[in-house]
Structure formats: structure tokens, C-alpha cells
Amino acid sequence: MFLRIIQLARNNLTSETLVALMLPVPNAKLVTEAEGEAFSSRFALASLGASSLCLDLQTGNFFELNATGARICTALLDGNSVRDVEQLLSSEFGLSRAEARRDVGWAVNRLKAQYPSRERPRLQFERGAERWKMLWDGTPILDFDPHSEELFWLRSSAAADEIENWLRVALPHLLIHRGNPIVHASSVRFENELVAFCGPSGSGKSTCARIFSEDGAVLVSEDLLVVRLEAAPEAFLASEGVLRDWAAKTARMVGREAVSACLGALVDQLCGPTARLSQMIFLDQNRRGGSEIVLERLSTPDAAGALLENGFGELGDRQVWRNLLRFSSALALQVPAFRGTAPAGIDPLRAALRRYRASFTS
Amino acid sequence: MGDSRRRVWLCWKVAGVSRKRHVNRHNRRKKLAPVGKAAADELSLATTAAKGAGPRAEYEPPRVERLGNLRELLAKTGAALDVPAHHPTRP
Numbered sequence: 451m452f453l454r455i456i457q458l459a460r461n462n463l464t465s466e467t468l469v470a471l472m473l474p475v476p477n478a479k480l481v482t483e484a485e486g487e488a489f490s491s492r493f494a495l496a497s498l499g500a501s502s503l504c505l506d507l508q509t510g511n512f513f514e515l516n517a518t519g520a521r522i523c524t525a526l527l528d529g530n531s532v533r534d535v536e537q538l539l540s541s542e543f544g545l546s547r548a549e550a551r552r553d554v555g556w557a558v559n560r561l562k563a564q565y566p567s568r569e570r571p572r573l574q575f576e577r578g579a580e581r582w583k584m585l586w587d588g589t590p591i592l593d594f595d596p597h598s599e600e601l602f603w604l605r606s607s608a609a610a611d612e613i614e615n616w617l618r619v620a621l622p623h624l625l626i627h628r629g630n631p632i633v634h635a636s637s638v639r640f641e642n643e644l645v646a647f648c649g650p651s652g653s654g655k656s657t658c659a660r661i662f663s664e665d666g667a668v669l670v671s672e673d674l675l676v677v678r679l680e681a682a683p684e685a686f687l688a689s690e691g692v693l694r695d696w697a698a699k700t701a702r703m704v705g706r707e708a709v710s711a712c713l714g715a716l717v718d719q720l721c722g723p724t725a726r727l728s729q730m731i732f733l734d735q736n737r738r739g740g741s742e743i744v745l746e747r748l749s750t751p752d753a754a755g756a757l758l759e760n761g762f763g764e765l766g767d768r769q770v771w772r773n774l775l776r777f778s779s780a781l782a783l784q785v786p787a788f789r790g791t792a793p794a795g796i797d798p799l800r801a802a803l804r805r806y807r808a809s810f811t812s
Numbered sequence: 813m814g815d816s817r818r819r820v821w822l823c824w825k826v827a828g829v830s831r832k833r834h835v836n837r838h839n840r841r842k843k844l845a846p847v848g849k850a851a852a853d854e855l856s857l858a859t860t861a862a863k864g865a866g867p868r869a870e871y872e873p874p875r876v877e878r879l880g881n882l883r884e885l886l887a888k889t890g891a892a893l894d895v896p897a898h899h900p901t902r903p
Contacts, residue, residue: 503879510882519874543871557874565881755879763882771882 489526493561494772496779498750504561505758505775507768511565512758512775514751515557522557532558573619575765582765584620591616592704594624600708601700614701621693622674622762627770628713630720631677631777634760635730636660637685638667643728644685646675647790648760653733654792654799661803676720677727679780684724692719730781731790732756738794743806745788753787754778 487508495515496503502520505512515523518539525535532554539550576583582594583604593602601620603613622632635646636659645662647655656672663669676689696716703709730753731745748756757778763771781787793802 504876505882510884512879512882514875514877514879516872516875518872519876522874545871553874557876560876560878565878571883751879758882759880761882766883774882 488529489558490529493523493527494775495520495523495527496754496775498754498779498783501751503751503754503775503779505771506561507771509564510763510766510771511561512755513561518553519557522554523561526558571764573764575623575767577767584616584623592620594620594711595708596624596627599711599713601704601711602708603704610698610701613704614697617697617700617704618673618693621697623765623770624711624713625676625717626762626773626777627765627767628717629773630717631679631773631781632762633675633677633685633730633757633781634673634762635675636672637670637675638662639670639687639725640667642725644670644725646685646727646730647733648730648756649733650735650760652735654735654738655733657796657799658731658733658792658803661800662807665804665807667807670725675727677777677781678724679777683727683781683784685727686720687723687725689720692716727781727785730757730785730787732760732787733790733792737789737791740791741793741798741802743793743802744791746791748782748787748789750782753782753785756787756789757781 492506492508494505494507496505497520500517502515502523503512504515504519504523513519521542522535522539525538526532530538536547536550536554539545539554540547545553572587574585574588576585578593580595580597581602582596584591584594590604592604594600595602601617622634625632633646633648634650635648636655637644637646638659647658649655659669659672670685670687671690674690674693676686676693678684678686693716696719700709700711732748754775755778758774761774761778763774793799
């Protein structure tokens with residue numbers, strides 16, 4: 451145990467620059483008997499340089515941690531008991547055992563606290579024994595078997611257009627469940643650099659992208675951007691077209707019988723020309739005003755949180771949330787992110803975007 | 813052999829002048845001059861290393877700030893609801 455503590459103490463967490471998702475160790479022990487679920491299976495941690503982001507896979511809460519908070523969390527994720535971590539802090543920083551107990555207890559209690567949830571999403575996924583069920587306002591829409599990748603349409607009847615729309619809603623969730631990074635964003639390409647406008651429906655991201663495209667930029671996506679996390683994150687330029695084709699083709703086949711989604715083949719089709727994702731601008735319906743585009747640089751944890759917000763986490767599966775945390779953290783570390791305020795109304799927005807583009811391209 | 817070595821050691825101890833006695837008015841200024849920071853750090857590290865203990869990292873109490881909740885965010889923003897039929901900018 452002593453050697454283990456020394457080994458942990460030598461780790462310099464703050465010097466980490468790459469995202470390290472702390473996966474649970476196979477034989478992790480319970481933190482204490484009274485605390486129920488093992489810390490290592492309940493939480494995931496991503497290092498963001500000076501701070502870290504911790505996601506509670508049980509409740510969905512996510513937290514920003516400083517270096518000491520991350521050290522405590524990392525040691526617990528490694529399967530150490532609370533007492534071991536107290537000893538670690540005590541030996542590393544010269545704290546008294548009482549001080550170490552107080553600080554570790556405070557951090558663990560804060561992470562595990564139950565925060566009241568206010569609203570329920572309209573789109574939900576229920577996990578059955580073998581299949582996922584997608585529901586809208588509690589009404590079943592379709593079933594998906596993640597092993598066989600078979601889709602089942604659950605409504606009595608529907609036009610192919612309607613089925614296609616629902617398949618396009620389901621598809622990003624299915625892809626992120628497979629581990630494919632996908633961002634809810636409209637995007638335009640200037641030469642070989644991509645600017646992504648992220649935000650919920652009605653935030654103005656598609657409008658911004660369309661206005662840019664009218665002025666000569668290439669419209670790459672209106673809703674979905676499939677990303678490749680290489681040394682510098684890149685986005686597949688033809689991805690949205692491929693996803694739309696898949697939804698249209700699959701909608702024609704879905705009926706009473708199960709249809710194979712063939713997601714592996716779909717992912718193969720996504721590969722093609724890419725462009726570097728150079729910046730992400732988060733738009734919000736409530737941030738409208740002024741006459742200019744005003745961009746406020748987001749800190750890395752805030753950018754990762756904004757990406758989580760715009761991720762496709764309704765599936766609620768722990769692996770999906772782990773994937774979301776990993777993608778969001780990697781993107782937030784490597785791509786500058788901004789919170790944008792844009793003028794209200796199409797004409798003022800168009801004028802402001804033109805001025806912004808002139809400053810951007812010069 | 814062992815005795816002679818011990819005797820030499822003891823002689824040296826007796827003969828060696830103490831640091832206090834060695835300070836005189838000529839070298840007093842040099843003795844009292846402040847040590848440079850680099851030298852002081854080196855000295856400090858050397859001393860702690862000699863004691864067998866590494867330098868202690870500066871301690872900052874843990875900070876755990878809740879940024880949000882995935883479920884609440886999803887409920888608030890309705891991510892993934894850009895169904896073409898619902899979208900205002902689509903043809």
C-alpha cells in the first residue's frame with residue numbers, strides 16, 4: 451500500500467495535456483460498504499490541463515475539479531478506498547489526517563450529492579433487456595437492437611417522410627453509442643478551415659451557416675457534423691449527405707419487419723475528404739441583441755460543458771456518456787470555442803455576419 | 813588499524829576550528845551577505861534530500877464545482893430535435 455501511495459504521489463496530473471478518460475479497473479473495490487456503488491464505475495474523469503471534468507454516470511451531473519479535486523477523484527477511480535486517499539493527501543502535502551479526512555470527505559460528498567432535477571426531456575430512450583426503445587413524449591417510436599443493429603418501427607402507420615425524420619433523430623444517438631464522434635452543428639468551410647455553429651433548434655446556427663454560404667463559403671452541414679479526433683480534429687465534409695441518404699433509404703424499408711441498420715457500412719461511407727475544425731461558436735436563442743457578432747472565448751471546461759449540452763446523450767447509457775465526455779473534452783482542448791451573441795432579425799444578422807466575415811478572413 | 817584511524821579522526825575533530833571562531837572582521841561581510849535565490853533553493857533541496865524527504869507540493873483545497881447535468885441540459889435544449897419538418901430554415 452505504501453508503495454502504491456508513493457506511486458500515486460509521483461503522478462503529476464496537472465502536466466497532462468491529453469485527455470485521459472479514467473476507465474474503471476476490472477477488480478475495483480467498493481469505496482466503503484455503506485456508499486453502495488463503486489466510485490470507479492459511477493464516475494468518469496477527463497483531464498483538461500489545469501482543471502478536470504468529472505461526470506457522474508448515474509445522475510448526469512458534471513463538475514469542474516481543480517488539481518486537488520482531480521487527484522482525489524483519480525485515486526478513487528483507481529480503486530483506492532477513501533481512507534487510502536486520505537493517506538495519500540496526507541503524505542503528499544503534509545496534511546494532518548484530520549485535514550485530509552475533511553477535504554476528501556467534502557469532495558466525495560459534493561460529487562455524490564443528489565441535485566434536484568427540474569425537467570424531463572421529450573425525447574427519451576428506454577433500455578430493455580436486449581433493445582433500446584426511442585420515445586417522444588412517452589410514445590414509442592422505434593426499437594433498436596444494438597447487437598444485431600436491427601431497427602423496428604413501432605407506430606401503426608406512417609409516411610416514409612415521417613419515418614425518415616425519426617430515423618434522422620435516432621441516427622446520431624446510434625452512432626455515438628458505437629463510439630463515432632458527432633457534433634450537433636451547422637458548419638461552413640472557408641478554404642480548408644471549418645467554422646461550426648453549435649446550439650439547439652432555434653438558436654440560429656443553420657441561419658448563420660446559410661448566410662455565410664450565400665456569401666461564398668461552402669455549406670458543409672446544417673445539423674450534424676461527424677468528426678475525426680486526430681492530432682487536429684477534422685470533420686468529414688460529406689457526412690451529412692451520407693446520413694440523409696441512409697435515413698431516406700432505411701425509411702423505405704422499415705415497416706412491420708425488422709430492418710438492419712448496417713451502421714458499420716454507413717460509417718465506412720462517411721470516410722472521405724475532411725477539413726480542419728478551426729472554431730466552434732455556440733449560439734443561444736436567448737443571446738440576441740446589438741448590431742454586431744460578439745464572441746466570448748469559453749474556458750476549456752465551459753467549452754466541454756457546452757459540447758455535452760449539444761451532444762446526443764438522451765440514450766443515457768453509461769458508455770454513451772463516457773464517449774460524450776471523451777469527445778467533448780478532446781474537442782474543447784483542441785478547438786477554440788466561443789459563446790456568440792448575434793443581432794436579432796435576419797437583415798441585421800446578415801449585415802453583422804458580413805462584417806464579421808471580413809474581419810475573420812482578413 | 814582501526815584504532816589509528818579513530819585516533820586520526822578524533823585529532824582532526826579537536827584540531828578543526830569552529831565556524832564561529834573562523835568569522836573575523838575581514839570576512840564578516842561576506843558571511844552575512846544574503847544568499848542568492850538559486851543558491852538558497854539548491855541549499856534547501858539539498859537539505860531536504862539529505863533528510864530523505866522530497867519537496868512538498870503546494871496544497872490547494874479541493875474545488876468541486878457543479879457545471880450542470882446532462883439530463884437537465886438535454887431537457888432544456890432538446891438537442892437532436894432538428895427534425896426537418898420542425899425546422900424554421902428548411903425549405
